Amino acid sequence: MSMLSNGLSGLNASQIALNVVSNNVANSNVAGFTRLEASFSSRIDNGSGWLNAGNGAQVDSVRRITDDYLNNSLWRSTSSYGYNSAYSEYLMTTEQLVANENLSISAGLDGLFSAFNSAAVEPSSIAPRQLVISSSQALADRFNALSANLDIQRTQIGEQVDGMIANANTLFAEVSNLNGKIVEGIANGGNVSALQDQRDETVKQLSQLMEVDVTRQQDGSMTISMSGGQPLVLGTSHATLSSSGGSYQVNIAGQSFDFNGNIGGKMGGILSYSANVLDVTEASLNTIAQQFADDINNQLAAGQDINNPPGAGQPLFSYDPLDPAGSIRVAAGFEPEDLAFGAMGAGPGDNSNLNAVIALKNVHYDDYNAMTGKLAIESSQAIAEMNASKSISDNALAQRDSVSAVNLDEEAMSLMKYQQSYQANAKVVTAADQLFDTLLSMF
Structure with a gap:
């Protein structure tokens, strides 16, 4: 009867293996x-x-093919890419914002100092003076619009x-x-592989939001x-995150x-961008506006107007x-x-104080260009870091996946192998049955 027992054990083991392969194929896109x-x-x-030729085969377990080191590396690299992509996306938006022709302070300065230069020809004429005032408001509007856009970013x-x-x-x-x-399933001897997959996928989603150990x-x-x-998670207990007045806590x-970027x-x-770029850019813009x-x-207070007196x-x-x-x-x-526009005590045609105003031009160009240049360099670096982290994550x-994901070619080979094993064991069972019938016919 050992031949029949061996064949039946092989059939059962092959059947289990075929079920495992079919489950892998069915979940290949999950x-x-x-x-x-x-x-x-x-x-x-x-x-x-020794006369016993053996007792057949059995399936001891159905195990998940996973590598903790590779999973941890994936989660860390996913977190790194998430950080760099969010940081660079906002930074690139800010860089484009300050360089936008419709918002650029440099373009506003061009318009105002062009009006100042025009007024220098006829400093007592009303028309060029009115152009100076309208150009001044146009520059102020650019400051206002740029500041408002940064405020919108902060709200977003x-x-x-x-x-998140x-x-x-x-x-x-x-x-x-x-x-x-999972703990309950393991304690009861159940198969918890699907639950473990769900948990790993949940941790991966979490790693996109923050780095986790x-x-x-x-x-x-x-x-x-x-x-x-x-x-964050201790067994069946878990934390909650909260925010209040710009500060963030784990409870x-x-x-x-407390936690930050x-x-x-x-x-x-996003939090690092807010602290290291948005706050700094707003502060710089405010400083430029105030100093200007x-x-x-x-400088105008040092001169004389053309009112009467x-x-x-x-x-x-x-x-x-x-x-x-x-x-x-x-x-x-x-x-x-x-x-x-004129010096104190000078006549209405004097433009010496206006020339002193015009001389202020380069200082304020330099301040704004320094801010935009710094953002451009940081944006370029952030994009490079994002691309590098994307490559590492991929x-x-x-x-x-080379270890844990389903390879349909490999599963097809396994399917053939276990199918052949099942058929061979079925022949063993058939042969054992025929031998038993032969033995019975002798009596």
């Missing part, structure tokens, strides 16, 4: 699916001696980060829920924390931990010190006669 492999062994001898960032926080909180809950199911526990659960050590088990991923890239307005106003120059620009770029404008009620995915 994101995050990890291929399975049947692990065979010989059945243990029952102690009947807040909304996007809030959305909500998404992250959902993913934390999913991992902790899967932890519970993953530790696998002996009971099958995962512990997840931020790169800075802040806990778990009654404890709160150092968390990596898309969320980290102060320099022009101070003549007086010291009045401020051409006004602004809110808390928001210079967003509030700069031509001072209310400012008239062409108020422009103090390679990490390819390496992970």
